[in-house]
Amino acid sequence: MSGFDDMDVDTIWMDGEFVDWDEAQVHVLTHGLHYGSGIFEGVRCYDTDEGPAIFRWDEHLDRFYNSAKPYDMDIDHSREELTEATLELIERQDLQSCYIRPLAYYGYNSLGVSPQDCPTKTAIACWPWGTYLGEEALENGVDVMVSSWRKHASSQVPTNAKTTGLYVNSMLAGEEARRNDYVEAIVLNKEGNVAEGPGENIFLVNDGEIYTPGLAESILDGITRQTAITLARDLGYTVHDEAAISRGELYTADELFFTGSAAEITPIRSVDDVTIGPGERGPVTEELQSKFFEVVERRTDEYDDWFTYA
């Protein structure tokens, strides 16, 4: 992935102000930096014939505000304000497609673990971002390993909140995989069932039916997950979205794929060096993936209410 310095971006929105990229800084004693007390979103905006189109912005905003709730974090910017700021960032920087990163965190005041006296700060940045796991991955699939790290349990932290600090678990799992020459990891939950990827939800296909772990399995309720479930059902598939999936079932699946705003729909071709199905993108994954890209690139009029146009 190329670094920000190679990108043609110059503005970040911070609490009501459009700030020069290089000036968008925080104090080193910021609460969120020490304790991971922030929440965020990752959203894609697609290049379409009708201009840049933000995918499922409303659902991302819902999750953004919901993620703040368990931490008693009061985001004092309305949905309208965040939407206008984002649209203006896209326009000002002349972005046709981009990744959007809304962030809210406890800021600078004191460094007790309690954030009570720290202000809630909010920022939004947008930048160009290609395929997350590589262009080739979308077509040929990725080789993954089951991580030795378990996902934190939803009884320990609210796993349905997209919290900055929780991503050390994702980082450990992902880096362990890459150190071992895999592209990505699959993380099991505390009970040993399949949870998700470090930044992706996971789906399994068997005998033409689709399975994905339920929300009680300590997963993030991915918006691409919801999208894949809807598209698959509309295509006529039976989708079991409350599944409990054992590790062993990964190896014997007909097909496996990841979903995520960054990863989109990425096939998995092997797990722990065991080939999944024929070892290439399977037919169900391909049908769903091609429908997904038809929708997000707006080559169809269907699902237009999923888009916010810049």
Ligand SMILES: Cc1ncc(COP(=O)(O)O)c(C=O)c1O
């Ligand atoms: C841990 C985790 N699970 C799942 C997802 C997929 O969620 P979404 O489809 O909303 O991007 C993400 C990415 O945000 C994630 O970080």
